[in-house]
Amino acid sequence: MPEQDPLRARFAAYRGDLTDRIDGPGPDAARRTLRRRRRATVATGALAVTLVVAPIAAVAALRDAAPPGPPAATPTAGPTWSPSPEPSPDASRSPSAPTAPDGRITxxxxxxxxxxxxxxxxxxxxxxxxxxxxxxxxxxxxxxxxxxxxxxxxxxxxxxxxxxxxxxxxxxxxxxxxxxxxxxxxxxxxxxxxxxxxxxxxxxxxxxxxxxxxxxxxxxxxxxxxxxxxxxxxxxxxxxxxxxxxxxxxxxxxxGPTTWGRDSRLTDLAISAGPLVLEPADQLGRRRGTVTVTVTNRGSVDADRVAFHELERVGTPDGGDWDRCESARGRSDWPPCLTDGVPAGERRSWTFRFRVEPEGPGADVSARVVHHSADHRYWPDLAPGDNQIDLRVDG
Incomplete structure (x- = not known):
């Protein structure tokens, strides 16, 4: 019918336009677009060109095509492409200093x-x-x-x-x-x-x-x-x-310190003694004995107390300066005689009397002095070689 000729012509034009949109403008248009992009950006290498030519050409051709007349139906648009961002470096793969082994050992x-x-x-x-x-x-x-x-x-x-x-x-x-x-x-x-x-x-x-x-x-x-x-x-x-x-x-x-030096808590005591004098024996063979001992404090620290050891081996205490000895107060570790001290640089003497049994005192009796502090702790001596003396027996 003649009145349909104009309508048929318009459908023919629409089909041609739609075909161009779907198929693209062809390789010539793609090459023109690629040349424009090369002039606008720095080339990234042959591999990158190969990967991006086709999608770039298709997008450029669609962008350059003339706008069509109003279609009866709108076709679905083709996929678009945008360059992927540069991959961020993988921290786990980046070179770093080797990790030291864990040395925590139980x-x-x-x-x-x-x-x-x-x-x-x-x-x-x-x-x-x-x-x-x-x-x-x-x-x-x-x-x-x-x-x-x-x-x-x-x-x-x-x-x-x-x-x-x-x-x-x-x-x-x-x-x-x-x-x-x-x-x-x-x-x-x-x-x-x-x-x-x-x-x-x-x-x-x-x-x-x-x-x-x-x-x-x-x-x-x-x-x-x-x-x-x-x-x-x-x-x-x-x-x-x-x-x-x-x-x-x-x-x-x-x-930190590298040496110890002299112990400031200690002093230097020295003991000397006269002879152990034994009196004639009584009816039971027992004798009285007397000895005087002297302690000199040669150090720079006061000896708050001094203790005498070994004298108990001479005999039974029987007067004299035994009365100056402090009571043991029930302590098993108490020295035989804990008595007055000797200040630094001074000298003091004690006279001890004994009742000596018939068998002895023997020939190996001695006297030893030990420094004690006011709290009854005992201490070593800076020069222990002169803290003990053998007693010479007379009688």
């Missing part, structure tokens, strides 16, 4: 393996290679045992190491040393080195380790000049904190 783990230990000083102890540590409660002698462990970064590698306080019993006392342990890359326990040990020679040596701590990458050790044992009282010991650091090869002391 006491149970240390005792479960054979260890190589540094040598002990001045004491006989078991082999130092392939040693299995005993528990602290052991009573075995000459065998290393584990006392305690402490943790901290002591070699500045960013990881934790283990500090072990080790002991080796010698009777009632123990030699001790502090040893640092770490792990290697395979997780095996290795000996980093010895921090310090007891029984080193010289004035800086110490006999005991009381505590171990780590602070600021340094090892702090509380040491004592005496290890209380075998009836030695704990209050005799002097204590110091000494600091040690790792220099890349070994531990060396970096802070």
């Amino acid at each position: 006491g149970r783990q240390l005792r479960a393996v054979a260890l190589d230990l540094p040598a002990w000083a001045g004491r006989s102890c078991a082999d130092t290679t392939r040693v299995t540590l005993l528990p602290a409660a052991t009573t075995e002698v000459d065998r290393p045992y584990l006392i305690s462990v402490t943790h901290g970064d002591v070699d500045a590698d960013g990881a934790t190491e283990t500090l072990a306080l080790l002991g080796c019993r010698i009777g009632e006392a123990s030699a001790k040393q502090v040893v640092a342990f770490d792990r290697d890359a395979a997780g095996r326990i290795v000996t980093l080195g010895r921090v310090a040990r007891t029984h080193e020679k010289g004035d800086g040596g110490f006999e005991d380790v009381r505590a171990v701590a780590v602070a600021g990458g340094k090892v702090r050790i509380q040491v004592a000049d005496i290890q209380p044992c075998c009836s030695i009282p704990a209050y005799w010991a002097r204590q110091q904190w000494r600091t040690y650091g790792w220099d890349g090869e070994r531990f060396t002391q970096t802070a």
